[in-house]
Amino acid sequence: MNKIKVNLDKKISASYEICIGQNIIDRIEMIIAKNNCASRYVIVTDSNVSTPHGEKFLTTLKAMDIDVDMIELPDGEASKNIDTVLNIAKKLIKMGVDRKSALIALGGGVVGDMVGFVASIYMRGIPYYQIPTTLLAQVDSSIGGKTAIDLPEGKNLLGTFYQPKGVFIDLSFLNTLPSREFKNGMAEIIKYGIIDDTDLFSLLESEVKAISDRDMALLLTIIEKSCRIKKRIIEIDEKETGLRRILNFGHTIGHAIEAQSDYSISHGDAISIGMVASAKISEKLKYLPSKDRQRIESLIRAFGLPHRIPMSLSTEGILSRLKADKKKEDNIIKFVLLKKLGMPFINGGVPEEIIQETIVELKDR
Ligand SMILES: NC(=O)c1ccc[n+]([C@@H]2O[C@H](COP(=O)([O-])OP(=O)(O)OC[C@H]3O[C@@H](n4cnc5c(N)ncnc54)[C@H](O)[C@@H]3O)[C@@H](O)[C@H]2O)c1
Structure with a gap:
């Protein structure tokens, strides 16, 4: 089992460890028991994770004489709302969960974001652990302490920054992960290669087949590299006031596409198209060499991720969503662009004509 220490400003948040390995669930249980960070625990999971993983985890913790319960939520983004938060909070109260208790988020980014949010506000804050079970959650959402729920007006509009006590990444959870969800996570790993690590990018280029076939040794390497990149960025900018924004590469147009498709396009697919668009804008503005833009597009395609915008999505619709995006400041649409790979x-602001031209050029004909 490998360990990565996340060192945060102690005045704001406590530091914690990310533990990564394959088949480490027994070790995770031991660490939770030994850490003794709470007198009782509540695992929160979803309906797809509960049966293959949650129940086993619950039984083993109980066998170790740990006082533990489990709450199961319906799966999917539709659950990530205030009603579910109230539902969890009421169940916790009924169970007698107090400030000496801790939550364990066992699931993908939806469970992780929601449990982090509940932990941050329940009785003014109780500890929580992240045990991510999707590739996306393992390389992205479980690290960094961003918690959120959605409102009908938009995604992630209510949230807090609240760091977990620890993150445990067991690759064996990926054995049951559907391929659509695996690809969603790959899009984020490709993003890390593009924004930070040309060695990771080259490794992805040369190992497309083995990674797609879920070669565990390679997955361990790329997940660990991704976690190290994210941890380095959040150590510098925990609250996303500067550097952390580079993690949004591909997300500005990606979010607009996702929303314009009424979320029928998955997050990973949308940010893949968004990354191609951002690379194209970088090339048009004469920052990014054409060969780098081509490599980005080829890698995205090689992993079976989309690189074109469906014709059915209106250019005007995408543009107006971009303008309404919460990252827009002073009527300027700010983008994370590239000078070169890495x-x-x-x-400071991309002219609207360039954005429009790029969207039109990327339409799938
Ligand atoms: N907090 C952050 O920094 C951050 C970063 C990126 C994304 N997010 C959020 O993460 C969410 C997306 O996360 P996600 O992609 O993990 O989605 P998700 O949590 O909805 O999981 C995707 C699907 O996979 C299922 N699943 C999870 N683990 C499984 C397993 N091991 N085997 C079988 N099925 C499994 C889930 O039940 C669900 O149906 C979004 O809400 C997004 O806003 C947060």
Whole structure:
């Protein structure tokens, strides 16, 4: 089992460890028991994770004489709302969960974001652990302490920054993960290669087949590299006031596409198209060499991720969503662009004509 220490400003948040390995669930249980960070625990999971993983985890913790319960939520983004939060909080109260208790988020980004949110506000804050079970959650959402729920007006509009006590990444959870969800996570790993690590990018280029076949040794390497990149960025900018924004590479247009499709396009697919669009804008503005843009597009395609915008999505619709995006400041649409592979920067504002031209060029004909 490998360990990565996340060192945060102690005045704001406590530091914690990310433990990564394959078949480490027994070790995770031991660490939770030994850490003794709470007198009782509540695992929160979803309906797809509960049967293959949650119940076993619950039984083993109980066998270790740990006082533990489990709450199961319906799966999917539709659950990530205030009603579910109230539902969890009421169940916790009924169970007698107090400030000496801790929550364990066992699931993908939806469970992780929601449990983090509940932990941050329940009785003014109780500890929680992240045990991510999707590839996306293992490389992205479980690290960094961003918690959120959605409102009918938009995604992630209510949230807090609240760091977990620890993150445990067991690759064996990926054995049951559907391929659509695996690809969603790959899009984020490709993003790390693009914004930070050309070695990771080259490794992805040369190992497309083995990674797609879920070669565990390679997955361990790329997941660990991704976690190290994210941890380095959040150590510098925990609250996303500067550097952390580079993690949004591909997300500005990606979010607009996702929303314009009424969320029928998955997050990973949408940000893949968004990354191609951002690379194209970087090339048009004469920052990014054409060969780098081509490599980005080829890698995204090689992993079976989309690189074109469906014709059915209106250009005007995408543009107006971009303008309404919460990251828009002073009527300027800011983008994370690239000077070259591994060298992102926040652009002061891309002219609307360039964005429009790029969307039209990327339409799937
Ligand atoms: N907090 C952050 O920094 C951050 C970063 C990125 C994304 N997010 C959020 O993460 C969410 C997306 O996360 P996600 O992609 O993990 O989605 P998800 O949590 O909805 O999981 C995807 C699907 O996979 C199922 N699943 C999970 N683990 C499984 C397993 N091991 N085997 C079989 N099925 C499994 C789930 O039940 C669900 O149906 C979004 O809400 C997004 O806003 C947060």
